[in-house]
Every structure is written in C-alpha cells, then in structure tokens.
Amino acid sequence: MPDTPQKFYLTTPIYYVNARPHIGHAYSTIAADVIARRHRLLGDDTFFLTGTDEHGQKVQRSAEKAGIPPQQFTDQVSATFRDLWARMGITNDDYIRTTDDRHKRGVQKLWRDLEANGAIYLSTYTGQYSVGEEMFIDGPPGTLGPDGKPTETVTEENYFFRLSDFQLPLIDLIESTDPHAPLHIQPEAIRNEVLSFLRGGLKDLSISRTTFDWGVPVPGNPKHVIYVWLDALANYMTAIGYGSDSPADQAKFAKYWPADLHLVGKEITRFHCVYWPAFLLALNPKLKHAPDEPTPHLTPAEHAEWAAKWLPKSVVANGWLLFEESKMSKSRGNVIRTETILDTFGPLCPPVHSPPGDTSASATDAGSRDDGGSSGLQPAESTPKDAGALAPCLTPPTKAQQDLFASDVIRYFLLREIPFGQDGSFSFDALITRYNADLANGYGNLVSRTLKMIETYFSRVIPPHPALEVESVDSEVSFTAQSCDKLRSYLIDAPSDAAYRFERHGFHSALEGVLQLVGSLDLFLTEQAPWRTVPGLSADLTFVRRALILYTAAESIRLITALLYPIMPYATASVWRQLGLGDIEEAARKGELKDLTWGGLKPGTKLGPLAPIFPRADKGLAQIMNEMEAANATAAAKTTTTDAPLTESFSDIKPIATQPEASATQKSETPEPTPTPTITIDDFIKVDLRVGQIAIAERIPKADKLLRLEVDLGPILGRRQILSGIAEHYTPEELIGRRIAVIANLAPRKMRGLESHGMLLAASDDAHTSKPILATFSDEVPLGSRIR
Secondary structure, eight states: OOOOOOEEEEEOOOEEOSSOOOHHHHHHHHHHHHHHHHHHHTTOEEEEEEEEEOOSHHHHHHHHHHTSOHHHHHHHHHHHHHHHHHHTTOOOSEEEETTSHHHHHHHHHHHHHHHHTTOEEEEEEEEEEETTTTEEESSSTTOBOTTSSBOEEEEEEEEEEOGGGGHHHHHHHHHOOOTTOSOEEESHHHHHHHHHHHHTOOOOEEOEESSOOOSOEETTEEEEEEOHHHHHHTHHHHTTTTTOOOHHHHHHHHHHOSOSEEEEEGGGHHIIIIIHHHHHHTTOGGGOOOTTSOOOOOOHHHHHHHHHHHSOSEEEEEOOEEETTEEOOTTTTOOOOHHHHHHHHGGGOOOEEOSTTOOOOOOOSTTOOTTOOOTTSSOOTTSOTTOOOOOTTEEOOOHHHHHHHHHHHHHHHHHHHSOTTSOEEOOHHHHHHHIIIIIIIIIIHHHHHHHHHHHHHHTTBOOOOOOGGGGGTOHHHHHHHHHHHHHHHHHHTHHHHHHHHHHTTOHHHHHHHHHHHHHHHHHHHHHHOTTOOOTTOOHHHHHHHHHHHHHHHHHHHHHHHHHHTTTOHHHHHHHHHHTTOOOHHHHHHTTTTTSOOTTOSOTTOBOOOOOOSSOOOOTHHHHHHHHHHHHHHHHHHHOOTTTOSSOGGGOOOOOOOOOOOOOHHHHHOOOOOOOOOOOOHHHHHTSOEEEEEEEEEEEOTTOSSOEEEEEEOHHHHOEEEEEESOTTTOOHHHHTTOEEEEETTOOOEEETTEEEOOEEOEEOOTTOOSOOEEOBOOTTSOTTOBOO
C-alpha cells in the first residue's frame, strides 16, 4: 500500500486592493507557486491559497476618490490580480476575497469565539492612526507613519484584544528549539526583529473601528467594523472551511489546518508573527473566562500543545524589490507592472508542437554544423540569427502560450537573481542580461545542440549506453568513458543537493547549482566533441564513442530539466517533449520527478519534434519596457477619476494615433506621381529577392503601425525577423502562412529596439492612400526561391 500523502497547506500574503498588482506581488506569488509545484511532485496533498484583502478605510477612501461604491471598486481591482495569476499559470487551488460571504461568516465566528473566551473587551482610545498602514502609531500628533505620511488623531470607542497576555507565550514558541514546534520564522534577521518587538512589551490591540463602515460588522454591535488585520488574517482559515456549517467544509478545515507555510512580505511580519498567532492562541478553551475575571495562566507546555494544532508551522518573509535603489511601492510611483514584461517577452516565445502526440516530423538537416551547433533551433553564440529551419509540425504560439513563456522568464530571473529573504534590485537590463546568459546561451542552447546531434548521428533516437569493456580496445574511447563516468558521478548528487536547497527556500543557490551543471555539461561536450572524427578509429568504435557522449548528455539534460520544472514549467515541458518523454505535468503527477536517479532516459526513445527553447533577446527590449512604464506613469498621472474608475495608478494605456484633418481642397487634389530614377541591370542584380513564408506575426507593444514577423526563407537562409509597417492594414492572424516576396539582403535596421532583417514587397498607389497589397506566391513555389 502506498504511504498516505502528507498534507501541505501554503498561502501567499493576501494582497491589498488599493491599486493594481505589480512585480513585487508577482514575486511572492511565484515563490508560492514554485513551492506548491515541488510539493505536488513529491506526492504531498498540496493546497495553495492566494487572494485579496478588500476592507478598511484606505480602500473606502480610494473608492470615494474614484466615485464608485467600494464593492464595485474591489471587484475591479481583485479581478486584475486573479486575471494576472491566470495569465502567468499560477496553480493556486483557491482564491479568497475578504468580501466573500464565506469569509465574512468565518470572521464573525472568529470574533464570537474570541469574545466567548474573554479575549475581547470594549473601551475607548485616542491615538495617532496611520491610514496607509491601517494601524495606530505611538507618538504625538503629526507623527509620521510607516508609509511616511502624517498620522491622524483618532478618538473612538473600540473593542480591544488582550494582546498583552501573549507576550511570553509567543517568545517561548519562537525561541523553541523543538524542530516540530510551530511558528518557525525565516529569515533569521526577521525572527530577531519579531523577538525584539515582543521583548519591548505588548499593549492590548484595538480591533474595531467606528469612523468608517467598509468592513465586516462586529457581531451584536454593527456600528463597529472589525479591524482590517483581524479580518484579513482570518482568510487563511475561512478559505478552507472555518465558520461554515457544511460537513464537507468542516472536514476540509480539519484536514488542512494549521497552515504549513505563510509566505509574506517582510513589512507585514509583525501582523503574521505577533498578532495572528496571538489570536489563535486566544482560541484555546483553557483560556475561557468572564470579561471581569483575569486571564487564566497556562504553562508553556499547555500553550505549546494548543499551538501545535492551531498555529502556522512556518512564516517565511521575502525581501523588497528595489528599483533605482528604492523599494517599489504604489505611493512612490516606481512600481513595475508584470504585464509589461509579459507583453514584451511573450513575442519571443518559440513555435509549439502541434498536433499533440505527433512525433513523426523533425527539423530539417539543412544547415546543421559539425560542431554541434543547433542550426537555428537554438542558435549557438556563433550561429547566425537567421540560420536553420523548423519542424513542419510546429505552429506559432497562442497568446496564452506566450504569456506562460514570459512568465517562466520572470520566474527564473526573480528567483535566480535575488537570494530569497533578502532585498534585491530589479532592472530591465539585468533581466535581459540574465535571460541571455543563463537561458538562451546556457540551458536553451545546450538542449538544442545536444538534441540536434542526436538527430544527426542517431536518426532522432536516444543512443544506447554501451558497456564499458571497450576501454581496453582504444585509448580514445577509454578516455571518453572515464569522462562520462566523471560527469555522471557529478550529476548523481545533484537532485539531493537541489532538494536540500529547495526545502530551505534557497531558490537562488539551487538555481546557481543547476546552472553549474549546465556549464559542466557544455564543457563536457566541447571537450569530447562528438562531431569530431578520430583518425584511425573504426566505424564501430566511433559509434560507441558518440553514443557514450550523447547518451550521457541527454540523460544529464533530463535530470537538469526535472530540477528546473517547478521554476520554469512551460519551458521544461517543451524540453521534456523534445526528449521524447511526453507530458512533464503528467510525469510530475506520477511521481517520476520525485526520486531522480541516473538512467531514467531509456535508449531507443524517439525524440519529439525539435524547436527553439529560449531565443536570444535583443538589448533594445529594455528600452521598450522602459518606454511602456513611462507611458503608463504619464497616462496615470493625467487620468481623472472619470476616466479611470479605480485610482490614478489604474489607467490602461490606449494610445490613439491621430492625424490632422485634411482640408476639403487637400482631399480633392490628386497628387502628382513622383518620378523614379532609372537603374542599370547591375543595380537590379544587387537586390536579392526571395520567396518566404510568414511563420509568426504579432503586434509590437506601443507601436501602432509595426508588426513583428518571422519569415521562413527556406533551408539555406532559414528564418529571420522582419518589422513591417502594415499593422493598420493587416491583422497578424491573416498574415500567418502567406508566401511573400522579401528583399533578403537589405542592411539590418533597428526599430523599437528590435532589428529588422529584410523588407516585404507590396503594391500601392503613388499617394500611399490605399491598402498595400502584398506580393504573394502559391504553395508550389519553394521557400527561398530567388525572384529574377
């Protein structure tokens, strides 16, 4: 009988809806998704929660500023979070909103349970309130809150929670050395900050408000609304059934609670490591007492017994993303939208395998190189950009696939660039540099050059792994066998090393280790040079030598790809298919990525159709992304609440190209044809006109007139990128598959940060007022044919 799966329940921070999501929100959510995917492949019964925090004075004021009801405001903003996570392929099992009825019921139950235990009392309070942080601050009037804005003096009747009763129990729990005790806080610096705050003494906490009404009403006293943090933190329980009368929901809560991991931003650790565990400790029935009686004293062991059943096992804080050396925040206006990166990197997504399950087609052999270069499938550094051709069963990616590809780029960069738990810098230049170095020229090129050589030398079949008794026959083969053994021994330890790092949320170091494997394998191929013909070596031993090298390389790629899967699920799925291994998601579900041992790639496995993995990114993409963000900031600053019903930071960019209205006289005039100079036959011969087929056509962000095309010019010239100003006359969909005339020897020209390598031919009138008609050819004309 298989072991009963272990449950694993993890949560992201519940995101506040006073503005759209930015890259910082994506950072936490990506980390959670990576952790969830890894636990699922390990066989754990995993539940992954995210959602939005929608109550409080700050939201109410934002809605008033926008001129719409708070519920409408939160509906719109919450949808932007939900939609973004869907675009990015985030695998959350539930999405909780604090305006959900199930949540409101659960929050009111939590209030009643705390009140019944004597943990809540009614009093009055005057203090300095930070609206931005939804909390009272110690200090005189005008004190600056954590958000840098002056606090407001507030006097009101409040309900209070007896937070002061839990100072010592919390210190005991956090300082416990028992590895099975709850409330493990990481990183160490955050743990020390929490302990310092606790040792400074705790005051009872105000947990209701009467100065606004956008919140969950206090049971029995609806003029009060429940403090936004008590409300918000309860989502971790209400999402899995707390407060429900349904037996199924109650069983769900019993199954998954307590949470195994809360992922939070470091600025909200006090709420998660002090307030939240105190609320949960206060539910202990042993603490029940009348309001006018002192709180019963429990021993540390009694608190620990309850905590083991009710407190989160671990709270892990990620650092801040810094842009221009400042923390990204909506108030500073220096946030980076994740959509900007998705829209810019998405068009780099390579063609995809279609139809599913068809592995009969392969890339052409034209343009293959003796040194193992991939001939345009994933060009090696020295390979011309336009070299190579693609398998005929590959089709342009859908928008959804482009989003998933770009999401992989973001996932890899954030988790490789920034040690989790520390602050890290973000820039578009760094993103492109890391992408090109690690993914395009590293992992992607390694995969493509290896599989291309297997296609060339072994007819697209994983070669055998011959027995090594041949070492006594030839020194060259013996040396190859020893090198393969050395690399294999290095790879064997990689899965356990990566698992150790992943378990400690060391994504940065885990990926660093995997990229070292990529580098070692690349060096191995360069040194062994399977394309090299050894003088005097028989055909049989040449076969053995190449089989040893390329089986070792392919199996190494399988292990590396399995390790990268939680980080880059879309790209690794492509590699898995190309290795002939089918669906990597299915492999994960079956546990095939759990215990990675050498030899899982069976000789004789037929490769799937080969395709690029990570085409190189032009440095000009950084300028495009900067322009997009600048345009967004400018549009947001100019937008009124009438134009954007959310907030100033919520305006969508919809640039409209405007032309001055022509006068009636101008409209009636027929322009004189422009005379063209004569040329000689020698001039004409210089123009290399070719027949090409449009394989990919897509719009360029923020460019109304330009389309980015990838045109297949046949096996000799391969594919190339061409930018064409026909977006006002043709949709990308109607262009794909057309055979057109191309000037193939036009000097490259850079536009919008992208290089154009050619020009399309089209007919139009001399005034250029009609739609340009592309010069096209029938399918019987071979691609690359010269037009004379």
